[in-house]
Amino acid sequence: MAINKTEAIVLRHRELRETSLIATFYTRDFGKINGVIKGVRGERSQHVGGALELFARDEIVFYEKKGSDLFLVSQCELINFFPSIRSDLEKLSYASYLVELTDSATPLGEKSEEIFTLLSKSLGLLCAKASARRAARIFEIKFLKILGMMPAMERCAVCSGSVDDGGRFNLKAGGLVCGSCGASSGPSFPILRGTREFIKHIASSDFERASRIKVAERVGKELEAILRKFIDYHIGRRLNTVAFLASIK
Numbered sequence: 001m002a003i004n005k006t007e008a009i010v011l012r013h014r015e016l017r018e019t020s021l022i023a024t025f026y027t028r029d030f031g032k033i034n035g036v037i038k039g040v041r042g043e044r045s046q047h048v049g050g051a052l053e054l055f056a057r058d059e060i061v062f063y064e065k066k067g068s069d070l071f072l073v074s075q076c077e078l079i080n081f082f083p084s085i086r087s088d089l090e091k092l093s094y095a096s097y098l099v100e101l102t103d104s105a106t107p108l109g110e111k112s113e114e115i116f117t118l119l120s121k122s123l124g125l126l127c128a129k130a131s132a133r134r135a136a137r138i139f140e141i142k143f144l145k146i147l148g149m150m151p152a153m154e155r156c157a158v159c160s161g162s163v164d165d166g167g168r169f170n171l172k173a174g175g176l177v178c179g180s181c182g183a184s185s186g187p188s189f190p191i192l193r194g195t196r197e198f199i200k201h202i203a204s205s206d207f208e209r210a211s212r213i214k215v216a217e218r219v220g221k222e223l224e225a226i227l228r229k230f231i232d233y234h235i236g237r238r239l240n241t242v243a244f245l246a247s248i249k
């Protein structure tokens, strides 16, 4: 029976019988896993100090449960509770959105250290002084890139032709389309040059540099709207936290 130890971020949890929980973790070394943690609820529960709260970063020890795709988590030690996110409703909502998006777009058991690192750094950025919106946009663009779902921004998504005339953004085609493809590939809308440049810039810069790139307000607004439509269209499931984020605006 292999015993594994890794860092993990809590994406979701639910109660299991009287005293246990099932948590979904995104781990550094094993991708997304579901694990049972016994004896953490009820009168004689063992103390885990916030380690099972949403988006807590932990070190966990787990092993296989015979005949089940659930793992048994035998140790769960808190590394970062991100307290300054939890005391700010806007940051808390955005952090909840990041973990829900990660959960909805990743399969169980497919390792991606890049996703783990991106999620960790994005939570760290939310904790720091940066605006929650900026942290969310950087996460979204870099997450799409890791998943291989980056919108086409350099050339037409349909014919690979030039989009030097500005092009239009087309959800179905998956990015910019040129003038001649625009008419034949479903609804599309205009996109500011600044928005287009910003997406390219974030995708190609490392995280630390990306977190410092300034953006004009109208670009920020357009970017938020376009990424929302793109993610909803391609991930195909309405996220609970998105409606909540809209309601706290």
Ligand SMILES: [Zn+2]
Pocket: 156, 157, 158, 159, 160, 161, 177, 178, 179, 180, 181, 182
């Ligand atoms: Zn084209």
